[in-house]
Amino acid sequence: TPPLRPFQITFDAATAVVDPAGPVLTRRMADLEGLFRDQRAWQELRGSEKVVYSVHSSPVPETPRELPQSITTISPGELSGELFMTKGHQHPDPQGEIYLGLTGTGGLLLFDGAEHAWLDMSPGTIGYIPPGWAHRSVNVSADEPYRFLAVYPGSAGHDYQWVLDHGMGARAVRLGDAFELVPYGG
Numbered sequence: 001t002p003p004l005r006p007f008q009i010t011f012d013a014a015t016a017v018v019d020p021a022g023p024v025l026t027r028r029m030a031d032l033e034g035l036f037r038d039q040r041a042w043q044e045l046r047g048s049e050k051v052v053y054s055v056h057s058s059p060v061p062e063t064p065r066e067l068p069q070s071i072t073t074i075s076p077g078e079l080s081g082e083l084f085m086t087k088g089h090q091h092p093d094p095q096g097e098i099y100l101g102l103t104g105t106g107g108l109l110l111f112d113g114a115e116h117a118w119l120d121m122s123p124g125t126i127g128y129i130p131p132g133w134a135h136r137s138v139n140v141s142a143d144e145p146y147r148f149l150a151v152y153p154g155s156a157g158h159d160y161q162w163v164l165d166h167g168m169g170a171r172a173v174r175l176g177d178a179f180e181l182v183p184y185g186g
């Protein structure tokens with residue numbers, strides 16, 4: 001592929017439309033196997049058409065030295081109290097990443113294999129993900145989508161099995177009008 005020329009990308013924070021557009025990914029319950037605490041409830045809903053989250057990417061490719069970007073939108077919702085979330089992953093080539101909150105309220109759960117961390121995210125917040133920290137995003141609002149922009153090194157890669165093997169250190173669970181973090185296994 002020829003080197004990229006400088007170009008402009010516009011996005012609409014209200015709709016997640018990226019122009020020019022790259023790949024769009026849609027995640028439903030069926031795509032989230034083994035991630036929610038209540039596996040029985042997940043089984044019952046695995047055929048659901050409801051979109052848990054979507055990812056709109058720009059056309060910048062995931063290749064070394066490039067800086068791809070994507071906008072993730074997580075629907076409001078929960079499964080047996082556990083808030084709607086992304087799968088979460090580790091970058092096999094440990095490199096940093098930044099998230100910028102666009103709309104709604106959410107959280108960035110990070111886990112380095114021993115310790116977890118939580119960053120509150122809202123419009124204007126930059127969440128910094130240091131190299132070596134697995135990361136998952138959560139929508140903490142009961143009625144509004146949570147949307148953020150991610151910028152990451154094109155050679156970082158995405159390891160989803162790591163989260164299935166190691167967990168994320170904690171889970172975000174609804175508690176009245178708010179939420180709490182509970183131990184991953186509990």
Ligand code: PAN
Binds near residue numbers: 055087089135
């Ligand atoms: C983000 C994530 C995006 C979707 O662009 O890929 O929010 O989450 P999952 O990839 O965990 O399904 C990012 O962190 N890229 O590196």
Ligand code: ZN
Binds near residue numbers: 089091097135152
């Ligand atoms: Zn990432």
